[in-house]
Amino acid sequence: MNDVIKEYIESNIIAPLFLAGNSLEILKTIPDNTIDCCITSPPYWNKRQYANGGIGLEQDYKEYMASLVSIFMEVYRVLKPTGSFWLNIGDSYKDKNLLNIPWRIAIKLTDNGWILRNTVIWNKVKGGLDNSTDKLRNIYEPVFHFVKQSKGYYYDIDSVRNSPKSTKVVNGAVVSATGVSGVRYKRKIELSTELTEEQKINAYAELEKILKQVQCGEISDFRMVIKGAQRTTHSDSEKVSGRAKELREKGFYFLKYNPKGSKPEVTPKS
Known part of the structure; x- marks a missing residue:
């Protein structure tokens, strides 16, 4: 285990710890069942050109999905049974075909042990500009709530009731x-x-x-x-x-x- 991570976990310090590097490799250094909550919005496929490469620049969207699933299964390992995993991810087009990447990933994760408790729709209201003349604008993204077990995960519903x-x-x-x-x-x-x-x-x-x-x-x-x-x-x-x-x-x-x-x-x- 990474000495910095080990020292941080054992100290019970309530303060941010920033770790820069390859997500998959860093996750592999974290012990099982140690993380309470994971919230992430990874780069979307074929949307940006990053100077140093990375996820989202794969030639094929299936390769992109496989990379993310590998990372999220490591999140599954390090997440406590009482923990939650929140994933925000947007979709992409290929040859004018909307690929349904968020839901494809969600299905792959549930096929591999994750339990999907909610799909929250992030309504971006205005959204970005869209000059297409043959489709509507896409101004929403899903935010998936995953857990490791169907009961017993931490969820304080009373604190957010209307x-x-x-x-x-x-x-x-x-x-x-x-x-x-x-x-x-x-x-x-x-x-x-x-x-x-x-x-x-x-x-x-x-x-x-x-x-x-x-x-x-x-x-x-x-x-x-x-x-x-x-x-x-x-x-x-x-x-x-x-x-x-x-x-x-x-x-x-x-x-x-x-x-x-x-x-x-x-x-x-x-």
């Missing part, structure tokens, strides 16, 4: 942040021809509990799906959706919103 709007009480009735008071659902329960009388009684009771949870701040909002009254979430098939079984057995189910707010979208603004 703050929920406040619940109100209007004329004595609890009204959620998006205007849900339960009146419409009560009417649908009353008029339902698919719910049994027992299911209607249970639906009224559960709806009242949910409204109290909204009032107490235990949940920020909710949606109620009633058999035959609304489209079911995802699918009516029990093979596809666990909600379908709940709908069949109870005649209704609730979608509850987290009191801490919603999660950020995967299409952030630039």
